Amino acid sequence: MSDYVDGRLLIIGGAEDKEGECKILKRFIQEAGGRESIITVLTVATGYPEQVGAQYQELFQKLGGGEVQILDVSERTGANEESLVRQLEKSSGVFFTGGDQLRITGIMGGTRLGKALHKLYEQGVIIAGTSAGASVMSDTMIVGGEAGTPKKNTLTMAPGLSLLRSVVVDQHFAQRGRIGRLLTAISQNPYVLGIGIDEDTAILVHSDGRFLVVGSNTVTVVDASPTIASNVSESSPGQALVLTPVLMHVLSEGYGFDLKRRVAHPKIRK
Amino acid sequence: MSDYVDGRLLIIGGAEDKEGECKILKRFIQEAGGRESIITVLTVATGYPEQVGAQYQELFQKLGGGEVQILDVSERTGANEESLVRQLEKSSGVFFTGGDQLRITGIMGGTRLGKALHKLYEQGVIIAGTSAGASVMSDTMIVGGEAGTPKKNTLTMAPGLSLLRSVVVDQHFAQRGRIGRLLTAISQNPYVLGIGIDEDTAILVHSDGRFLVVGSNTVTVVDASPTIASNVSESSPGQALVLTPVLMHVLSEGYGFDLKRRVAHPKIRK
Numbered sequence: 369m370s371d372y373v374d375g376r377l378l379i380i381g382g383a384e385d386k387e388g389e390c391k392i393l394k395r396f397i398q399e400a401g402g403r404e405s406i407i408t409v410l411t412v413a414t415g416y417p418e419q420v421g422a423q424y425q426e427l428f429q430k431l432g433g434g435e436v437q438i439l440d441v442s443e444r445t446g447a448n449e450e451s452l453v454r455q456l457e458k459s460s461g462v463f464f465t466g467g468d469q470l471r472i473t474g475i476m477g478g479t480r481l482g483k484a485l486h487k488l489y490e491q492g493v494i495i496a497g498t499s500a501g502a503s504v505m506s507d508t509m510i511v512g513g514e515a516g517t518p519k520k521n522t523l524t525m526a527p528g529l530s531l532l533r534s535v536v537v538d539q540h541f542a543q544r545g546r547i548g549r550l551l552t553a554i555s556q557n558p559y560v561l562g563i564g565i566d567e568d569t570a571i572l573v574h575s576d577g578r579f580l581v582v583g584s585n586t587v588t589v590v591d592a593s594p595t596i597a598s599n600v601s602e603s604s605p606g607q608a609l610v611l612t613p614v615l616m617h618v619l620s621e622g623y624g625f626d627l628k629r630r631v632a633h634p635k636i637r638k
Numbered sequence: 639m640s641d642y643v644d645g646r647l648l649i650i651g652g653a654e655d656k657e658g659e660c661k662i663l664k665r666f667i668q669e670a671g672g673r674e675s676i677i678t679v680l681t682v683a684t685g686y687p688e689q690v691g692a693q694y695q696e697l698f699q700k701l702g703g704g705e706v707q708i709l710d711v712s713e714r715t716g717a718n719e720e721s722l723v724r725q726l727e728k729s730s731g732v733f734f735t736g737g738d739q740l741r742i743t744g745i746m747g748g749t750r751l752g753k754a755l756h757k758l759y760e761q762g763v764i765i766a767g768t769s770a771g772a773s774v775m776s777d778t779m780i781v782g783g784e785a786g787t788p789k790k791n792t793l794t795m796a797p798g799l800s801l802l803r804s805v806v807v808d809q810h811f812a813q814r815g816r817i818g819r820l821l822t823a824i825s826q827n828p829y830v831l832g833i834g835i836d837e838d839t840a841i842l843v844h845s846d847g848r849f850l851v852v853g854s855n856t857v858t859v860v861d862a863s864p865t866i867a868s869n870v871s872e873s874s875p876g877q878a879l880v881l882t883p884v885l886m887h888v889l890s891e892g893y894g895f896d897l898k899r900r901v902a903h904p905k906i907r908k
Contacts, residue, residue: 517812517836517855518888542787545815551888566787569878585787586878590886597904599890608839608856608890612902616860616886618788618821620869620878632882634867 375489377531377573381539381565382466382499384583386423390431392570392583397433399494399572400461405434408459412441412475413467413500420465428463447479456484461494464501470511470526472504477527489531492575502539502565505532510553518548518555521605525553532573535561535627541588542566550590555600555611558592561627569620577627581619591615591630645759647801647843651809651835652736652769654853656693660701662840662853667703669764669842670731675704678729682711682745683737683770690735698733717749726754731764734771740781742774743798752799759801762845772809772835775802780823788818788825791875795823802843805831805897811858812836820860825870825881828862831897839890847897851889859887861900 376399384392400407409424411417421438428436439455441447456462462485464472476482489495495505503509509528525536536553538546541564550562565571566585573579581587592598592614599610617632619625624633646669654662670677679694681687691708698706709725711717726732732755734742746752759765765775773779779798795806806823808816811834820832835841836855843849851857862868862884869880887902889895894903 515812515815542785542815542818545785545812545817547815547817548812566878584878586880597893597902599905608836608854609888610856610890610893610905612887612889612893614886614888616884617882618879618884619882620880623867623880623882632867635869635880 375492375531375575376494377505378494378496378570379502379505379537379565379573380496380498380570381502381541381567381585383540383567384498384570385568386427390427392568393427394431395570395572395582396461396463396494396496397428397431401434402432403434405460406458407433407436407461407463408456409436409438410462410464411438412464413469413472414465415467417442424463424465441475441481444475444479447476447481453480453484456481456488459488459493462488462496464497464504466499466501469500469503469509469528472500473526473528485529486531495531499539502537504528506530506535506537507533508536508560510536510538510549513549513552515545516548518551518609518611520552520600520603520607520609523549523552534559535563538562538564540567542586547588551611551614552609554590554592555598555609558595561630562590564588564590578624578633579627580624581621583621585620587619589617589619589625593630645762645801645845646764647775648764648766648840649772649775649807649835649843650766650768650840651772651811651837651855653810653837654768654840655838656697660697662838663697664701665840665842665852666731666733666764666766667698667701671704672702673704675730676728677703677706677731677733678726679706679708680732680734681708682734683739683742684735685737687712694733694735711745711751714745714749717746717751723750723754726751726758729758729763732758732766734767734774736769736771739770739773739779739798740796742770743796747797755799756801765801769809772807774798776800776805776807777803778806778830780806780808780819783819783822785815786818788821788879788881790822790870790873790877790879793819793822804829805833808832808834810837812856817858821881821884822879824860824862825868825879828865831900832860834858834860848894848903849897850894851891853891855890857889859889859895861885863900
């Protein structure tokens with residue numbers, strides 16, 4: 369079984385530029401088909417679906433998108449409605465807004481809408497998400513955890529949308545000092561790669577398992593697979609972590625990373 | 639030329655426990671000779687030398703130190719006074735308080751007191767420093783720089799006391815989200831190893847270049863010597879950094895690290 373299907377993801381660390389060059393949002397529109405795109409904004413994560421939905425609708429139209437529809441689901445019954453499923457199926461690009469990642473999985477998980485989303489992804493439709501919409505992309509997602517010193521068993525995690533396997537994504541990464549909680553996450557199972565995405569920064573994940581960095585800040589990848597010494601299995605909850613060595617990759621725009629081989633790629637000169 | 643002389647250093651990430659078990663401060667007293675110790679508290683970094691000096695004097699006496707003297711120098715003329723040099727020369731342990739690292743180097747650098755300190759260090763007298771007193775230990779020290787995304791040329795650095803070669807030390811590390819600025823520092827010259835020390839955590843550096851972690855949180859070592867790709871020499875100031883791969887070591891109490899070989903040591907069972 370391959371961890372990667374024919375899908376594309378645009379995973380955004382939150383607070384993407386909406387007033388200047390809007391590089392990330394423009395890239396999403398381009399990947400969705402530009403003027404020919406049918407973009408669906410999924411506001412399920414947010415408690416303010418009308419404001420947030422209207423903001424992105426206006427932005428995507430202004431930035432060169434085609435048809436932009438807002439799909440608001442606030443309960444599981446809605447996520448099983450035939451009309452909403454039909455609406456989603458038309459999309460050439462899907463965009464998850466920020467909010468609370470547990471709203472996304474709690475409302476959509478295991479519903480017809482959830483299944484339709486996976487089908488779109490497998491068909492190659494670009495699926496984007498910012499902030500909570502970024503966290504939700506992986507198998508297991510971080511739901512909560514303090515910034516600061518990495519400490520054992522201090523995270524709350526939950527099953528995500530499983531669009532991207534074998535990774536844990538954290539967002540608002542450098543801005544909220546989240547390296548400690550990402551290290552805690554990967555220490556629990558070094559099979560999983562940690563990807564910390566800064567604000568106004570995104571990774572565009574291709575079907576071959578490679579990603580490209582887009583945006584103004586950095587993406588930090590932490591890989592505990594070479595780790596020899598760890599105290600995860602011996603220390604008590606809350607105890608300061610040991611993890612050595614960890615491979616770390618700090619990447620900015622134009623640089624890439626191969627999730628299968630776990631190595632960075634040099635900048636692609638345009 | 640070896641980077642290590644016969645000295646011992648206790649480098650503390652700030653906010654060490656002063657009310658509970660006081661593990662770090664007790665370790666300092668032990669290294670200085672316990673009941674037989676002559677401890678000198680150097681308050682040169684702080685703008686409140688009387689309060690800070692009195693606090694540490696009381697603490698060291700309470701925790702089992704021998705003679706505890708406060709040495710307050712607030713200008714360079716004082717740092718050249720014979721009487722103060724004599725006072726310092728008696729020490730079996732020296733402790734730098736927190737404050738502003740530039741006060742330490744600006745006032746003591748190149749003075750008779752500064753030379754006496756180096757001599758004590760070479761004789762094997764333990765030299766400890768917390769917060770600003772920690773930063774000052776290395777050749778080049780971080781003076782200022784924002785938390786957040788690592789960005790080129792965003793740090794202010796200055797020459798330190800040069801007691802520990804080939805490293806850059808940062809303090810209040812996880813608590814103030816300083817991984818980005820430590821990565822920026824090592825990207826400028828990967829020969830230098832980055833050591834981030836959390837609050838209430840310290841490294842006890844031995845003359846053979848090994849250190850042991852003491853305290854409740856973690857020490858993070860970042861090593862850019864294996865780095866293949868970096869944008870430091872090509873990108874503009876303020877641009878987001880690229881540094882891949884970086885070796886990272888997260889260590890907590892009882893674990894050690896060999897600064898010469900750049901590898902971690904397993905926990906020493908007591």
